[in-house]
Amino acid sequence: xxxxxxxxxxxxxxxxxxxxxxxxxxxxxxxxxxxxxxxxxxxxxxxxxxxxxxxxxxxxxxxxxxxxxxxxxxxxxxxxxxxxxxxxxxxxxxxxxxxxxxxxxxxxxxxxxxxxxxxxxxxxxxxxxxxxxxxxxxxxxxxxxxxxxxxxxxxxxxxxxxxxxxxxxxxxxxxxxxxxxxxxxxxxxxxxxxxxxxxxxxxxxxxxxxxxxxxxxxxxxxxxxxxxxxxxxxxxxxxxxxxxxxxxxxxxxxxxxxxxxxxxxxxxxxxxxxxxxxxxxxxxxxxxxxx
Amino acid sequence: xxxxxxxxxxxxxxxxxxxxxxxxxxxxxxxxxxxxxxxxxxxxxxxxxxxxxxxxxxxxxxxxxxxxxxxxxxxxxxxxxxxxxxxxxxxxxxxxxxxxxxxxxxxxxxxxxxxxxxxxxxxxxxxxxxxxxxxxxxxxxxxxxxxxxxxxxxxxxxxxxxxxxxxxxxxxxxxxxxxxxxxxxxxxxxxxxxxxxxxxxxxxxxxxxxxxxxxxxxxxxxxxxxxxxxxxxxxxxxxxxxxxxxxxxxxxxxxxxxxxxxxxxxxxxxxxxxxxxxxxxxxxxxxxxxxxxxxxxxxxxxxxxxxxxxxxxxxxxxxxxxxxxxxxxxxxxxxxxxxxxxxxxxxxxxxxxxxxxxxxxxxxxxxxxxxxxxxxxxxxxxxxxxxxxxxxxxxxxxxxxxxxxxxxxxxxxxxxxxxxxxxxxxxxxxxxxxxxxxxxxxxxxxxxxxxxxxxxxxxxxxxx
Numbered sequence: 001x002x003x004x005x006x007x008x009x010x011x012x013x014x015x016x017x018x019x020x021x022x023x024x025x026x027x028x029x030x031x032x033x034x035x036x037x038x039x040x041x042x043x044x045x046x047x048x049x050x051x052x053x054x055x056x057x058x059x060x061x062x063x064x065x066x067x068x069x070x071x072x073x074x075x076x077x078x079x080x081x082x083x084x085x086x087x088x089x090x091x092x093x094x095x096x097x098x099x100x101x102x103x104x105x106x107x108x109x110x111x112x113x114x115x116x117x118x119x120x121x122x123x124x125x126x127x128x129x130x131x132x133x134x135x136x137x138x139x140x141x142x143x144x145x146x147x148x149x150x151x152x153x154x155x156x157x158x159x160x161x162x163x164x165x166x167x168x169x170x171x172x173x174x175x176x177x178x179x180x181x182x183x184x185x186x187x188x189x190x191x192x193x194x195x196x197x198x199x200x201x202x203x204x205x206x207x208x209x210x211x212x213x214x215x216x217x218x219x220x221x222x223x224x225x226x227x228x229x230x231x232x233x234x235x236x237x238x239x240x241x242x243x244x245x246x247x248x249x250x251x252x253x254x255x256x257x258x259x260x261x262x263x264x265x266x267x268x269x270x271x272x273x274x275x276x277x278x279x280x281x282x283x284x285x286x287x288x289x290x291x
Numbered sequence: 292x293x294x295x296x297x298x299x300x301x302x303x304x305x306x307x308x309x310x311x312x313x314x315x316x317x318x319x320x321x322x323x324x325x326x327x328x329x330x331x332x333x334x335x336x337x338x339x340x341x342x343x344x345x346x347x348x349x350x351x352x353x354x355x356x357x358x359x360x361x362x363x364x365x366x367x368x369x370x371x372x373x374x375x376x377x378x379x380x381x382x383x384x385x386x387x388x389x390x391x392x393x394x395x396x397x398x399x400x401x402x403x404x405x406x407x408x409x410x411x412x413x414x415x416x417x418x419x420x421x422x423x424x425x426x427x428x429x430x431x432x433x434x435x436x437x438x439x440x441x442x443x444x445x446x447x448x449x450x451x452x453x454x455x456x457x458x459x460x461x462x463x464x465x466x467x468x469x470x471x472x473x474x475x476x477x478x479x480x481x482x483x484x485x486x487x488x489x490x491x492x493x494x495x496x497x498x499x500x501x502x503x504x505x506x507x508x509x510x511x512x513x514x515x516x517x518x519x520x521x522x523x524x525x526x527x528x529x530x531x532x533x534x535x536x537x538x539x540x541x542x543x544x545x546x547x548x549x550x551x552x553x554x555x556x557x558x559x560x561x562x563x564x565x566x567x568x569x570x571x572x573x574x575x576x577x578x579x580x581x582x583x584x585x586x587x588x589x590x591x592x593x594x595x596x597x598x599x600x601x602x603x604x605x606x607x608x609x610x611x612x613x614x615x616x617x618x619x620x621x622x623x624x625x626x627x628x629x630x631x632x633x634x635x636x637x638x639x640x641x642x643x644x645x646x647x648x649x650x651x652x653x654x655x656x657x658x659x660x661x662x663x664x665x666x667x668x669x670x671x672x673x674x675x676x677x678x679x680x681x682x683x684x685x686x687x688x689x690x691x692x693x694x695x696x697x698x699x700x701x702x703x704x705x706x707x708x709x710x711x712x713x714x715x716x717x718x719x720x721x722x723x724x725x726x727x728x729x730x731x732x733x734x735x736x737x738x739x740x741x742x743x744x745x746x747x748x749x750x751x752x753x754x755x
Binding site: 083084085086087088090097099101103105106137139140141142143146148170171172173174175176177178179180181183184189190192195196198199200202203205206209210213217218219220221222223226234237238241242245278282290291 | 430432433437441442443444456458481482483484494495497499506507508509510511514515516517613638639640642644645650651652653654655673675676688689690717718719720721722724725726728729731732733735736738739740742743744745746747
């Protein structure tokens with residue numbers, strides 16, 4: 001706001017100075033040219049523009065990588081050419097507000113000039129999305145009104161193929177990017193239908209096995225005979241085999257190892273002792289030709 | 292952090308109205324006792340705020356920043372003097388040692404006096420550059436006081452500074468204009484995050500040497516807003532140093548003076564600005580204090596942080612991976628004479644890091660409640676799927692605020708063997724479970740058949 005105010009007031013004053021003799025700083029005979037290094041003097045001289053202190057240049061000035069921008073003007077105080085104390089060309093990045101001032105070399109006659117190449121510019125200007133506003137500041141001690149106004153827009157063109165050497169951003173204490181831990185994926189199961197089909201196939205193998213056994217003549221007809229000749233040992237032996245499976249089932253669902261082991265030991269001893277009797281009975285049947 | 296509070300409590304108990312959290316012993320280094328009157332209002336304001344002022348000449352034999360290896364003062368103001376040195380008691384190294392022991396320093400420069408070499412090398416050490424030639428000063432032909440500097444334009448009239456960034460609190464805001472007479476401009480190094488400008492020069496200002504560059508400025512030290520008039524540095528231990536480019540800002544003569552800015556009559560508000568700057572430098576503002584940290588296993592029931600100091604923190608020491616954890620922290624800001632709830636700037640937030648070597652989580656904390664003198668910030672998250680020793684860490688560093696770095700260590704263990712899902716809950720295991728059952732039933736049936744099977748006709752025939 002203040003800036004705008006000062007610009008407008010200085011504009012008004014610079015307009016007014018034609019009428020009144022109130023002393024204020026301005027410039028005249030300002031030319032701006034962009035010379036390409038390779039193109040020679042005659043070609044470069046073609047891109048010459050006149051600058052007006054009261055209104056900025058309508059088109060923006062483009063500065064390439066090999067170009068040199070030449071600004072020439074004569075500083076005036078009131079209507080007379082005069083040498084000011086401060087004669088700056090100030091470039092402002094409109095997006096970030098970054099400013100860089102270049103000092104014009106001024107002769108006693110007020111004739112001033114400044115040359116600009118890519119080398120002189122800070123790297124932030126190269127990445128700016130908007131054209132850089134260039135203003136001229138002319139002022140000095142005493143009571144003359146200082147002059148500051150935007151005179152042209154500077155478009156910095158650069159070869160997009162060439163990498164830009166942008167220094168790493170320095171550390172500033174500010175809020176940092178949030179980090180959310182990326183969790184490893186949970187283990188996944190195949191579709192349930194596939195598991196079910198294969199589980200059914202596995203379970204179906206059991207009836208098939210039993211069917212084959214029966215077709216081969218498997219039966220349990222000697223059960224009564226075995227129980228008659230060695231009832232306790234057969235009951236205990238087969239019971240202990242079933243009990244062992246029961247212990248495994250309990251271990252799978254709820255028991256820990258210290259509950260499982262003693263139970264398995266007891267059942268194992270029972271199976272060993274009753275098994276030797278039961279198997280003797282089976283041997284007797286075999287010797288009798290009943291197996 | 293605890294000593295801060297105990298000091299504060301001690302101060303309250305003793306009814307000493309020292310408003311700084313880091314003590315009230317203030318040393319003013321002033322060479323010419325006759326100049327004391329010039330700074331009378333400023334020093335009076337400091338005494339009114341509870342500082343015990345000692346004024347010493349740098350030439351004095353008694354002057355020492357340390358006594359028995361400890362700081363003899365809490366704060367130092369260095370005012371410009373005629374001589375080029377500050378004597379053996381105030382070398383750059385000693386001032387740095389003073390800051391290492393958390394002492395605060397306010398350095399003033401003046402273009403009328405040569406900057407002492409000790410101050411020059413101190414600023415160089417901190418990456419703050421000042422023009423090397425004596426007499427260099429800041430002028431601006433747009434914002435000068437036309438009443439007192441109609442010809443020379445070396446008394447700048449500037450508005451109070453705006454916030455440095457949208458996410459930084461402004462401790463230097465105020466109404467009116469600040470008169471900056473004959474300032475020595477500084478430029479700040481770009482690399483250090485510890486130095487910040489408090490008051491920048493306007494964009495048409497520049498620094499020049501009236502002796503060499505009387506006709507035209509050809510090679511200015513710095514121009515525009517790259518030139519700062521008051522700059523600040525806060526060390527990692529939160530010791531503060533402020534460089535005031537113009538000692539005259541602090542003088543009575545400019546505290547409430549009539550001035551003219553581009554034709555309009557204005558009144559300078561230097562007294563207010565001097566107060567703000569000295570308050571910040573001497574840790575009366577911008578001081579943060581962490582209270583308790585609370586973290587717990589989030590089982591759907593939210594717990595409340597008990598802020599009472601009589602109950603110690605009682606937090607779990609172990610969590611499992613992938614557990615929901617809630618975290619809360621209590622932060623207060625010291626404001627003038629009491630602790631107030633801390634409210635960060637609008638686009639800023641306190642962050643929690645859950646880290647093992649590097650952060651696995653970095654989360655913005657949201658204020659969940661306020662007590663009379665603290666804000667409680669909280670966040671909930673899931674512990675990462677990585678076991679190890681983790682830290683809940685609050686590392687809050689912002690310009691103009693004292694640094695917070697608090698950690699609480701916890702163990703994060705992996706799943707115990709009985710915490711995994713059971714095999715029947717995994718559909719992919721059904722085929723294998725089926726296989727086991729089929730084997731068991733087949734085995735039991737096989738034993739029965741083997742034990743009790745009678746020979747069939749066919750097999751009897753075969754054996755016969």
